[in-house]
Amino acid sequence: MAFLEIKDASKTYTTGKTRTEVLTDINLEINEGEFVAIVGYSGAGKSTLINLITGLVKTDTGSVLLEGKPVTGPGPDRGIIFQNYSLLPWLSVFENIALAVDQIFPDWTAAKRREHIESYIAMVKLTPARDKRPHELSGGMRQRVSVARTLAMNPRILLMDEPFGALDALTRGTLQQETLQIWEADKKTVVLITNDPDEAILMADRVIPLTAGPRATLGPSIPITLPRPRNRAELNENYDFKQIRAEVIDYLLKATDRRKSSITKALVLPDIEPEDVNKRRFLGPKSRPVRRSEIKQETVETT
Amino acid sequence: MNTKKLDWLILPILGLAIVLGSWHALAGKKVVTKDAQGEIVSEVRQGAIPALPNIVETWDSCKLYIMEPFAKRGEMDQGILRFTMYSLGLVAVGYVIALVVGVPIGFFLGLSPTFAKMFDPLIQILRPVSPLAWLPLGLVMFLEAGKEAGTLAALFTIAICSMWPTVLNTAVGVRAVPQDYLNVGRVLKLSRTKTLFKILIPATLPYMFTGFRLSLGIAWLVIVAAEMLTGRPGVGGFLWQEYNALIYEHIILSIIIIGLVGFVLDRLMSVVERRFKSAL
Ligand SMILES: Nc1ncnc2c1ncn2[C@@H]1O[C@H](COP(=O)(O)OP(=O)(O)OP(=O)(O)O)[C@@H](O)[C@H]1O
Ligand SMILES: [Mg+2]
Numbered sequence A: 001m002a003f004l005e006i007k008d009a010s011k012t013y014t015t016g017k018t019r020t021e022v023l024t025d026i027n028l029e030i031n032e033g034e035f036v037a038i039v040g041y042s043g044a045g046k047s048t049l050i051n052l053i054t055g056l057v058k059t060d061t062g063s064v065l066l067e068g069k070p071v072t073g074p075g076p077d078r079g080i081i082f083q084n085y086s087l088l089p090w091l092s093v094f095e096n097i098a099l100a101v102d103q104i105f106p107d108w109t110a111a112k113r114r115e116h117i118e119s120y121i122a123m124v125k126l127t128p129a130r131d132k133r134p135h136e137l138s139g140g141m142r143q144r145v146s147v148a149r150t151l152a153m154n155p156r157i158l159l160m161d162e163p164f165g166a167l168d169a170l171t172r173g174t175l176q177q178e179t180l181q182i183w184e185a186d187k188k189t190v191v192l193i194t195n196d197p198d199e200a201i202l203m204a205d206r207v208i209p210l211t212a213g214p215r216a217t218l219g220p221s222i223p224i225t226l227p228r229p230r231n232r233a234e235l236n237e238n239y240d241f242k243q244i245r246a247e248v249i250d251y252l253l254k255a256t257d258r259r260k261s262s263i264t265k266a267l268v269l270p271d272i273e274p275e276d277v278n279k280r281r282f283l284g285p286k287s288r289p290v291r292r293s294e295i296k297q298e299t300v301e302t303t
Numbered sequence B: 001m002n003t004k005k006l007d008w009l010i011l012p013i014l015g016l017a018i019v020l021g022s023w024h025a026l027a028g029k030k031v032v033t034k035d036a037q038g039e040i041v042s043e044v045r046q047g048a049i050p051a052l053p054n055i056v057e058t059w060d061s062c063k064l065y066i067m068e069p070f071a072k073r074g075e076m077d078q079g080i081l082r083f084t085m086y087s088l089g090l091v092a093v094g095y096v097i098a099l100v101v102g103v104p105i106g107f108f109l110g111l112s113p114t115f116a117k118m119f120d121p122l123i124q125i126l127r128p129v130s131p132l133a134w135l136p137l138g139l140v141m142f143l144e145a146g147k148e149a150g151t152l153a154a155l156f157t158i159a160i161c162s163m164w165p166t167v168l169n170t171a172v173g174v175r176a177v178p179q180d181y182l183n184v185g186r187v188l189k190l191s192r193t194k195t196l197f198k199i200l201i202p203a204t205l206p207y208m209f210t211g212f213r214l215s216l217g218i219a220w221l222v223i224v225a226a227e228m229l230t231g232r233p234g235v236g237g238f239l240w241q242e243y244n245a246l247i248y249e250h251i252i253l254s255i256i257i258i259g260l261v262g263f264v265l266d267r268l269m270s271v272v273e274r275r276f277k278s279a280l
Helices: A046-054 A093-104 A110-123 A139-152 A169-186 A197-203 A232-237 A239-259 B002-026 B055-067 B080-111 B113-126 B131-141 B143-175 B179-188 B192-230 B235-244 B248-278
Strands: A004-015 A018-030 A035-040 A061-066 A078-081 A157-161 A189-194 A206-210 B029-034 B040-046 B072-074
Touching (some): A004 A046, A018 A046, A035 A046, A035 A197, A035 A239, A046 A061, A046 A078, A046 A157, A046 A189, A078 A139, A093 A139, A093 B179, A110 A139, A139 A169, A169 A197, A169 A232, A197 A232, A197 A239, A206 A239, B002 B055, B055 B080, B055 B248, B080 B113, B080 B143, B080 B192, B080 B235, B080 B248, B113 B143, B131 B143, B131 B192, B143 B192, B179 B192, B192 B248, B235 B248
Parallel strands (some): A035 A189, A035 A206, A078 A157, A157 A189
Antiparallel strands (some): A004 A018, A004 A061
């Protein structure tokens, strides 16, 4: 029996009169300790798929089983790194993680919880930013907070929804390496969602393509036998890597051609601040929400 | 280029000068005619609006109230800031009632579509009702209270008139809480109370504060009407009394003070509001 199993799942969203058949015939088996990447187009239904596992979205047909038990709703045994990180903007880095840790380990002493939180902050190299709020952090730093929060929950399985999608290429590369290092330490079961075949191949044991929506479905698994630890620069020269990449991209393109439909969507990290109801205020100060585009640069140690 | 820099100072002063100038030009002036012996023959007011006091007259008549702002010479003859304090005290109580009642209503409206459908039309109808309409109802409702009826009716009017921006902004804020934040709570399996206090309320606070600021503006607007009709000591009561006593200069003084206090309150609230927004 597989650790995580999705059987004949499908999902259709109905908003008013429009029905969007997002996913059909989803079958997936993941073993314990496996790192699986699902690659697909923007808007194909990747977030929907991962949310079938988190339980935030319910399947219309079929079932999702974790260790043989059906998933009926969200729970902290399935830790998710949300596509937009979903940090609470009014809490500091420490407090964001503490919210999760305090909830999940209520029996621990305060000191033990604190130590636990600090250790995860240190793990993602954010100790100096411990008391900063998310809006004071760069995109990459927020991503790390999100990683730390999820790992600190000590979930049975780690789900990552385009964790590096909103980052620039350089930061992405660094964070991919860091995430791999963290993963190598305890080899948790991971499902990584991405729209970047290179990222999938670099990180995963197995890559599964998701065809373009609507009615997206999973293609055949492609095992990645490249030796670990993997290094992006070296991989670029690697013959096997090029082969696998060609295979993945080929499959996705062909599957799309058959359907003649593709959706292109710009990926935007949502604004952290909620918008004001009264956009213009007479005599008031001209305060406005903090925008993503205003985020300062970040510094990343490359070791 | 230098002039540009001082625009923020010069232009408002210029604007003020234009308005004061027009006032003075339109206002009336006392014209005294005397005969050869120096006996006053006639005393008439002339000008575009004869009864309107001009700047000089206003200042002369109001000096005392401004220079001794906290003096108490009688029930309805007190320094202007003393009156203002009475008014502010009453507003504060009414405003707090409005918030205490308004925030929970806003949360219910925001959280429950059924509740919203049930009460939204009613709120839209009650919202535009003038304080002048509520006050008599308040007086009737608190008739039993005897001497306190006026105060209670005033509080009722302030609360019910100033509540709506808080109610509506809170409701909008609750509806606008990003699903992402709620998903965090769901994944962590936060209890309902914890979700309310750890996620919903903090996420709604910026909207709530916008509502609080607008509510305070209305509460202050209502006080004058409430005091005028109940005859309570305060800026509004003073204004009405001086109108009846034909001391028109004091009406102008009251208007200026009411405006200034309203402005300062709005500024203070927007500082607090900005604090909360930048905290996010
Ligand atoms: N709650 C919802 N209600 C209705 N339609 C939805 C909902 N969530 C997603 N959809 C639709 O389902 C489709 C798939 O959305 P989903 O977010 O799963 O895509 P995705 O692959 O994660 O996209 P991206 O790469 O942009 O993150 C889209 O067409 C989207 O509009
Ligand atoms: Mg997505």
